Amino acid sequence: xxxxxxxxxxxTQNTVLQCHLISIPKIKDQRGxxxxxxxxxLPFKMQRIYYLFDVPAGTYRGGHAHKKQQEFLIAISGSxxxxxxxxxxxxxxxxxxxxxxxxIPTGIWRELKDFSQGSVCLVLNSxxxxxxxxxxxxxxxxxxxxxxxxx
Numbered sequence: 001x002x003x004x005x006x007x008x009x010x011x012t013q014n015t016v017l018q019c020h021l022i023s024i025p026k027i028k029d030q031r032g033x034x035x036x037x038x039x040x041x042l043p044f045k046m047q048r049i050y051y052l053f054d055v056p057a058g059t060y061r062g063g064h065a066h067k068k069q070q071e072f073l074i075a076i077s078g079s080x081x082x083x084x085x086x087x088x089x090x091x092x093x094x095x096x097x098x099x100x101x102x103x104i105p106t107g108i109w110r111e112l113k114d115f116s117q118g119s120v121c122l123v124l125n126s127x128x129x130x131x132x133x134x135x136x137x138x139x140x141x142x143x144x145x146x147x148x149x150x151x
Contacts, residue, residue, distance in 0.1 A: 087142050
């Protein structure tokens with residue numbers, strides 16, 4: 001196994017309490033507002049950006065945790081719910097403002113649901129895509145959190 005993909009101490013130590021909203025600086029203008037995410041706003045350097053859109057009603061996205069990657073989610077348009085789970089406790093956050101985002105550190109299971117029509121979720125990542133960084137099975141996620149806490 002590549003040692004760069006091993007579980008980090010933060011994975012087991014992070015809880016839903018470390019997930020929090022961050023205000024994005026907004027420049028108000030009569031022609032329309034401008035929100036800016038620059039270095040210093042997030043606790044990580046952005047390595048990848050993607051967005052979710054046209055999510056059919058009644059479906060959900062996410063359903064995984066990251067071993068090393070951190071994410072910052074923004075509801076660019078519309079709204080959706082983010083369910084956060086650290087293996088012990090859960091927390092639900094409604095994202096519905098383009099000038100506010102949700103920071104999700106490593107070791108947090110996330111599911112996105114209840115997308116409003118026309119909603120867009122922008123995701124800023126601390127790393128490029130690496131399938132080995134994902135835990136996509138909830139049972140394995142819980143076992144990994146528990147086993148690493150015992151060590």
